[in-house]
Amino acid sequence: xxxxxxxxxxxxxxxxxxxxxxxxxxxxxxxxxxxxxxxxxxxxxxxxxxxxxxxxxxxxxxxxxxxxxxxxxxxxxxxxxxxxxxxxxxxxxxxxxxxxxxxxxxxxxxxxxxxxxxxxxxxxxxxxxxxxxxxxxxxxxxxxxxxxxxxxxxxxxxxxxxxxxxxxxxxxxxxxxxxxxxxxxxxxxxxx
Amino acid sequence: xxxxxxxxxxxxxxxxxxxxxxxxxxxxxxxxxxxxxxxxxxxxxxxxxxxxxxxxxxxxxxxxxxxxxxxxxxxxxxxxxxxxxxxxxxxxxxxxxxxxxxxxxxxxxxxxxxxxxxxxxxxxxxxxxxxxxxxxxxxxxxxxxxxxxxxxxxxxxxxxxxxxxxxxxxxxxxxxxxxxxxxxxxxxxxxxxxxxxxxxxxxxxxxxxxxxxxxxxxxxxxxxxxxxxxxxxxxxxxxxxxxxxxxxxxxxxxxxxxxxxxxxxxxxxxxxxxxxxxxxxxxxxxxxxxxxxxxxxxxxxxxxxxxxxxxxxxxxxxxxxxxxxxxxxxxxxxxxxxxxxxxxxxxxxxxxxxxxxxxxxxxxxxxxxxxxxxxxxxxxxxxxxxxxxxxxxxxxxxxxxxxxxxxxxxxxxxxxxxxxxxxxxxxxxxxxxxxxxxxxxxxxxxxxxxxxxxxx
Numbered sequence: 001x002x003x004x005x006x007x008x009x010x011x012x013x014x015x016x017x018x019x020x021x022x023x024x025x026x027x028x029x030x031x032x033x034x035x036x037x038x039x040x041x042x043x044x045x046x047x048x049x050x051x052x053x054x055x056x057x058x059x060x061x062x063x064x065x066x067x068x069x070x071x072x073x074x075x076x077x078x079x080x081x082x083x084x085x086x087x088x089x090x091x092x093x094x095x096x097x098x099x100x101x102x103x104x105x106x107x108x109x110x111x112x113x114x115x116x117x118x119x120x121x122x123x124x125x126x127x128x129x130x131x132x133x134x135x136x137x138x139x140x141x142x143x144x145x146x147x148x149x150x151x152x153x154x155x156x157x158x159x160x161x162x163x164x165x166x167x168x169x170x171x172x173x174x175x176x177x178x179x180x181x182x183x184x185x186x187x188x189x190x191x192x
Numbered sequence: 193x194x195x196x197x198x199x200x201x202x203x204x205x206x207x208x209x210x211x212x213x214x215x216x217x218x219x220x221x222x223x224x225x226x227x228x229x230x231x232x233x234x235x236x237x238x239x240x241x242x243x244x245x246x247x248x249x250x251x252x253x254x255x256x257x258x259x260x261x262x263x264x265x266x267x268x269x270x271x272x273x274x275x276x277x278x279x280x281x282x283x284x285x286x287x288x289x290x291x292x293x294x295x296x297x298x299x300x301x302x303x304x305x306x307x308x309x310x311x312x313x314x315x316x317x318x319x320x321x322x323x324x325x326x327x328x329x330x331x332x333x334x335x336x337x338x339x340x341x342x343x344x345x346x347x348x349x350x351x352x353x354x355x356x357x358x359x360x361x362x363x364x365x366x367x368x369x370x371x372x373x374x375x376x377x378x379x380x381x382x383x384x385x386x387x388x389x390x391x392x393x394x395x396x397x398x399x400x401x402x403x404x405x406x407x408x409x410x411x412x413x414x415x416x417x418x419x420x421x422x423x424x425x426x427x428x429x430x431x432x433x434x435x436x437x438x439x440x441x442x443x444x445x446x447x448x449x450x451x452x453x454x455x456x457x458x459x460x461x462x463x464x465x466x467x468x469x470x471x472x473x474x475x476x477x478x479x480x481x482x483x484x485x486x487x488x489x490x491x492x493x494x495x496x497x498x499x500x501x502x503x504x505x506x507x508x509x510x511x512x513x514x515x516x517x518x519x520x521x522x523x524x525x526x527x528x529x530x531x532x533x534x535x536x537x538x539x540x541x542x543x544x545x546x547x548x549x550x551x552x553x554x555x556x557x558x559x560x561x562x563x564x565x566x567x568x569x570x571x572x573x574x575x576x577x578x579x580x581x582x583x584x585x586x587x588x589x590x591x592x593x594x595x596x597x598x599x600x601x602x603x604x605x606x607x608x609x610x611x612x613x614x615x616x617x618x619x620x621x622x623x624x625x626x627x628x629x630x631x632x633x634x635x636x637x638x639x640x641x642x643x644x645x646x647x648x
Contacts, residue, residue: 005276005277005278005279005283006277008277008279009277009279009432009484009486009490010258010261010262012486012490012491013257013258013261013432013490013493014258016490016491016492016493016494017255017257017258017493017494019494020493020494020495020496020499021495021496052460091384091388106457107457107458109458114469114470114474114475114476115470118471118473118474118475119474119475120417120421120475121417121418121421121422121475124414124417124418124421125418142443142446142447142458143440143443146439146440146442146443147440149439149464150439150440154404154406154439154464154466155466155470156271156272156465156466156467156468156469156470156474156476157421157463157464157465157466157469157475157476158463158464158466159417159461159462159463159464160458160461160462160464161460161461162457162458162459162460162461163460164460165412165413165414165460165461166412166413166460167329167330167376167412167413168346168412168454169328169329169330169333169346169347169348170329170333170348170351170353170356170372170375170376171217171220171352171353171372172220172221172224172346172349173353173372175372175373175376177376177380178329178376178379178380178412178413178414178415179327179380179383179413179414179415179417179418180413180414180417180460180461
């Protein structure tokens with residue numbers, strides 16, 4: 001049944017393509033790379049995170065900064081991505097803490113790779129997400145990040161995160177934190 | 193005004209034009225989206241190159257669609273996904289209902305998918321005894337209101353916050369309010385409960401990468417991440433045209449899609465899913481099933497003009513730019529795909545007889561073509577479809593009229609005579625009521641250019 005659907009669709013594609021007159025192909029202009037005006041990806045990353053309503057702290061002592069944020073938030077129940085709760089308990093935490101394997105300066109994006117970051121829901125479900133990323137892991141562009149992901153066998157799940165969860169589905173009014181966190185803190189570890 | 197038919201576009205449009213609240217909402221939405229898109233595009237100096245590149249990639253895929261689909265399927269299956277082929281909507285729905293029923297599923301959470309709107313999957317799942325919950329906030333609102341989406345990326349754009357507040361109070365027991373944050377948090381709580389209980393998650397697909405077997409899904413809310421992570425079974429539904437060749441091609445499309453849709457540099461979340469989880473203790477569903485839907489798409493490959501329809505990345509920019517959509521909104525089109533792209537896709541998917549008015553729902557101004565991130569020549573497509581609708585030769589009267597026109601235009605003396613006759617005739621008889629019912633026909637000047645010239 002399924003095999004016949006497959007053969008039937010592929011057959012239909014081939015028949016209709018064969019019936020088609022030749023086309024004028026669009027010329028492929030290689031897209032000119034955008035030259036970034038800034039040469040400092042760490043500071044550009046911070047600006048980009050803040051532009052999408054996230055907080056970004058650059059530090060050489062990430063552990064201290066993390067403890068300080070958790071204390072300021074008065075967080076009691078904290079989920080860590082390397083020591084995760086059961087998937088259905090995840091709904092009962094105040095804060096989720098993860099690392100990120102890379103980050104993109106031009107967009108303020110965190111890259112979470114399932115081969116390192118097995119439990120990415122801690123970055124989504126609790127009302128606050130705190131991510132720690134090494135300064136050396138920040139690349140300049142989206143293109144750089146995609147190239148990085150292709151250097152090894154691709155992981156089963158890769159998640160890009162740019163700012164806290166948002167929606168504008170009611171009268172185009174921005175609401176932060178619909179299904180995901182309302183607050184995003186990114187700690188850039190300048191020592192690594 | 194829900195569930196209108198494409199066959200009655202003219203009546204639908206007339207009713208929409210009388211709806212003052214709808215027109216206000218449309219004006220706000222389309223002008224805001226349009227302005228954000230313009231600014232986002234202006235922020236990339238190589239915008240035009242990116243558009244050409246995106247189109248070239250799509251053309252390359254479509255000309256070898258069989259090969260790229262087979263490559264995608266082989267790579268996805270080698271990483272643990274199971275791929276199903278569906279010739280039409282009924283076959284897709286039957287595959288999906290079968291997968292859910294075999295696993296004794298009762299609760300299905302869905303993230304936004306135009307393809308499953310096209311197949312009316314929710315009706316099929318409900319008929320099979322399942323509870324189906326749309327989890328995108330806009331889709332959730334229109335599901336509660338039992339209405340179809342009115343915009344590709346903002347499905348509930350036709351509703352005011354007051355209407356939504358009343359709906360939430362009636363359906364969800366929310367204390368009366370028109371505070372957007374309050375409504376959003378009510379939906380969040382209700383939907384979390386459904387996510388926790390769901391047996392199946394159904395999503396769409398934005399891009400399917402042949403080279404790696406990866407599916408890519410973009411969003412702002414986080415409901416796609418929940419839909420594709422929490423339930424044990426994930427079913428992704430995609431049209432066969434969604435495949436792109438290489439992972440590196442994403443650079444172009446992830447630049448164009450969010451900027452064209454909402455004016456963002458990137459949406460909040462991109463999920464790149466390649467097969468199933470690698471270690472049993474990892475987060476994520478046990479099974480990934482991908483349904484490839486044809487439903488009339490392969491037919492569009494037969495002609496270079498219609499083939500363009502398959503390049504669409506569903507950004508919604510042409511809706512916001514279209515003077516017709518701006519006035520009548522999405523429901524009038526009577527299709528899950530409204531606006532200029534809907535006017536060309538709907539007749540091709542549903543059969544031209546069922547949507548014969550839609551290719552005429554355009555002034556051919558070309559605004560859609562200007563904003564399209566993959567350079568689809570929508571006016572050319574509209575004309576092509578009009579050509580299929582109208583009989584090749586007009587009526588006898590029309591043929592006679594054009595014969596006379598040609599004779600007059602090729603003879604200076606007859607032309608001179610006709611301009612005099614025209615001035616008189618215009619005063620004594622109404623000309624073409626179809627043309628003048630909606631606009632004024634300017635009176636012919638009392639002296640022709642020739643007369644003015646010879647008087648000089």
